[in-house]
Amino acid sequence: MPQFGPIDVQVVAFPGSKFTGAIAPALRKVVEKGTINIVDLAFITKGEDGSIAIIELSDLSSEAKIELDEAIEDVLDLLNDDDLMLIADSLEPGSSAVAIVIEHAWARDLSSAIAGSDGHVVLSERIPREIVEAAVAAIA
Numbered sequence: 001m002p003q004f005g006p007i008d009v010q011v012v013a014f015p016g017s018k019f020t021g022a023i024a025p026a027l028r029k030v031v032e033k034g035t036i037n038i039v040d041l042a043f044i045t046k047g048e049d050g051s052i053a054i055i056e057l058s059d060l061s062s063e064a065k066i067e068l069d070e071a072i073e074d075v076l077d078l079l080n081d082d083d084l085m086l087i088a089d090s091l092e093p094g095s096s097a098v099a100i101v102i103e104h105a106w107a108r109d110l111s112s113a114i115a116g117s118d119g120h121v122v123l124s125e126r127i128p129r130e131i132v133e134a135a136v137a138a139i140a
Contacts, residue, residue, distance in 0.1 A: 003108060003111075003112060004103050004108065004111070005103050005104040005105055005106065005107040005108035005110075005111050006103070006104045006107055006111060006121075006124070007039060007078075007101060007102070007103050007104075008101070008102050008104065008126070009079075009099065009100070009101050009102075010099070010100045010102065011087055011097055011098070011099045011100075012097060012098050012100070013091060013095060013096075013097045014095060014096045014097065014098075015092060015094075015095050016094060016095065017045060017094060017095055017096040019043075019096050019098070023098070027100070034105050034106065035104075035105060035106050036102045036103060036104060036105055036106075037102065037103040037105050038100060038101070038102055038103075039076045039078060039101040039102060039103050040076055040077055040078045040079045040099075040100075040101035041056075041057055041098065041099065041100050041101070042054055042055065042056050042057070042079050042084055042098070042099050043055040043096065043097070043098050043099075044084055044087050044088045044091065044096060044097045044098075044099065045091075045095075045096040046088055046091040046092070046093055046094070046095055046096070047093065047094065048093050048094045049093070050093055052085070052088040054081075054084050054088070076101075078101050079099055079101060083099070084099065087099055
């Protein structure tokens with residue numbers, strides 16, 4: 001069985017479907033550095049009429065696929081249709097989102113060491129960038 005670091009699901013919404021594709025090179029960069037691995041990825045759009053389209057990696061245009069293929073080695077297809085529909089239901093009409101399942105590759109050895117010491121994580125919380133910036137501004 002392969003060894004994994006912690007896994008997160010990140011859903012990034014783009015109100016008004018203003019997705020430019022600029023995150024693809026940024027994702028590739030952190031994968032190349034060994035910081036993360038992309039385990040699964042899907043795009044979700046909700047039309048103004050409420051219609052939903054889900055675009056998986058295999059459905060991408062060749063240009064976008066080439067950019068992401070360089071960042072993705074093995075897709076585990078962990079996002080199922082129910083997961084993607086829950087995300088789609090949360091979107092406003094005329095919006096889109098990308099759901100990314102990432103492995104924290106940097107923490108793989110640490111995770112193994114913790115497990116090997118019979119330890120387990122009791123709290124793991126992500127603090128959004130905006131909150132960190134506000135806290136830093138408040139103490140500056």
